[in-house]
Amino acid sequence: MLEDITPFIVMEVLEKAQEMERQGINIIHMEVGEPDFDVPYCVSEAVVNAVRNGQTHYTHSLGIPKLREAIATLYYEEFGVSFSPENIVVTSGSSPAILMVLRTLCDVGDEVLVFNPGYACYANFVRAVNAVPVNIDLCPEDGFRIDIEEVKKKITPKTKAIFINSPSNPFGALIEPEVMRQIAELGITVISDEIYHGLVYEGKAHSILEYTDNAFVLNGFSKRFAMTGLRLGYLVAPTKYMRTLQILQQNLFICAPSDAQMGGIAAIEEADEDVARMCAIYDERRKFIVEGLKRLGFKIWTEPVGAFYVFADARMFAADTYKFAFDILENAHVGVTPGIDFGSQGQGFLRFSYANSLENIKEGLARLEKYLKTL
Ligand SMILES: Cc1ncc(COP(=O)(O)O)c(C=O)c1O
Numbered sequence: 434m435l436e437d438i439t440p441f442i443v444m445e446v447l448e449k450a451q452e453m454e455r456q457g458i459n460i461i462h463m464e465v466g467e468p469d470f471d472v473p474y475c476v477s478e479a480v481v482n483a484v485r486n487g488q489t490h491y492t493h494s495l496g497i498p499k500l501r502e503a504i505a506t507l508y509y510e511e512f513g514v515s516f517s518p519e520n521i522v523v524t525s526g527s528s529p530a531i532l533m534v535l536r537t538l539c540d541v542g543d544e545v546l547v548f549n550p551g552y553a554c555y556a557n558f559v560r561a562v563n564a565v566p567v568n569i570d571l572c573p574e575d576g577f578r579i580d581i582e583e584v585k586k587k588i589t590p591k592t593k594a595i596f597i598n599s600p601s602n603p604f605g606a607l608i609e610p611e612v613m614r615q616i617a618e619l620g621i622t623v624i625s626d627e628i629y630h631g632l633v634y635e636g637k638a639h640s641i642l643e644y645t646d647n648a649f650v651l652n653g654f655s656k657r658f659a660m661t662g663l664r665l666g667y668l669v670a671p672t673k674y675m676r677t678l679q680i681l682q683q684n685l686f687i688c689a690p691s692d693a694q695m696g697g698i699a700a701i702e703e704a705d706e707d708v709a710r711m712c713a714i715y716d717e718r719r720k721f722i723v724e725g726l727k728r729l730g731f732k733i734w735t736e737p738v739g740a741f742y743v744f745a746d747a748r749m750f751a752a753d754t755y756k757f758a759f760d761i762l763e764n765a766h767v768g769v770t771p772g773i774d775f776g777s778q779g780q781g782f783l784r785f786s787y788a789n790s791l792e793n794i795k796e797g798l799a800r801l802e803k804y805l806k807t808l
Pocket of ligand 1: 466525526527528529552598601602626628652653654655661665666
């Protein structure tokens with residue numbers, strides 16, 4: 434139901450921080466999940482050229498064919514999985530793709546499984562299509578690992594799908610191949626959010642398509658290619674749903690922005706070195722922030738290996754980390770995300786984003802240290 438949709442708390446923290454900045458207060462942002470890098474040069478060139486050359490019109494509703502071919506090639510090269518460009522819908526960021534998948538799969542009252550903690554918006558997208566999000570609780574003491582037996586217990590005749598996300602927000606963790614296989618074998622449709630693919634520092638990410646065809650893949654250009662504001666994402670879907678998805682896309686969104694799509698082609702074809710450079714920098718920050726947070730007394734039950742987040746246990750400092758996050762913002766001038774944004778199991782935790790310069794992260798931790806001493 435619409436009234437059940439909860440605020441995206443990280444945005445509330447950000448908006449409060451921006452209000453403080455307008456009053457002249459310097460804030461260190463560790464709340465937002467947005468790369469601090471500019472788009473790779475090849476992307477900005479492609480976007481500018483697209484605009485200058487008049488590629489500013491509606492495209493095919495499913496996306497420019499060359500972009501869809503590039504996406505299919507990317508998946509083949511990275512995971513050895515083959516699908517046709519005809520199975521791709523290019524979207525304005527991955528968020529509209531989430532909405533379209535759920536609208537395609539769910540009737541009123543159907544259930545969709547989501548991990549708790551997990552990406553804040555999944556449950557709200559489920560509610561937006563009048564379906565019901567069903568939580569599968571993850572425990573810090575187990576390193577927030579997925580226990581497949583717990584997942585099975587939540588499946589009912591109304592279950593339409595399960596969301597997975599690897600590397601994950603908020604943990605930066607990878608789902609092990611064996612667990613991916615077990616999820617694929619549950620017999621329910623898997624919605625695999627692969628948006629943090631490409632940002633992996635230890636181990637290897639897998640695509641759900643290596644394990645099952647009964648799956649929708651969500652992915653996009655926001656994180657890997659630092660293209661958040663260009664709003665470009667995509668959905669890979671089983672053939673039987675493609676016509677419905679195309680009709681939804683035509684009616685709801687028409688098509689993704691044409692210039693961003695041209696940027697997307699350049700990103701896939703030419704930005705490998707930029708991605709490697711950004712990854713090396715994220716990795717350095719990751720090591721620094723994990724050590725820094727531990728030194729300040731936070732406990733980290735699952736150390737991040739991908740994306741750009743650390744989910745830190747702050748229960749030794751505060752039971753209610755919603756209030757604590759706003760206290761930190763007001764007193765230490767550091768933006769952090771309350772764990773409750775990711776579900777009830779996130780209470781007592783804070784999510785730190787290291788999509789900020791090493792210099793700012795150092796300053797943020799120093800401010801935090803000073804503040805914690807006053808408690
Ligand atoms: C796990 C996850 N999925 C999807 C999104 C949405 O990204 P976008 O709409 O920019 O593609 C985000 C953004 O933070 C995310 O963290």
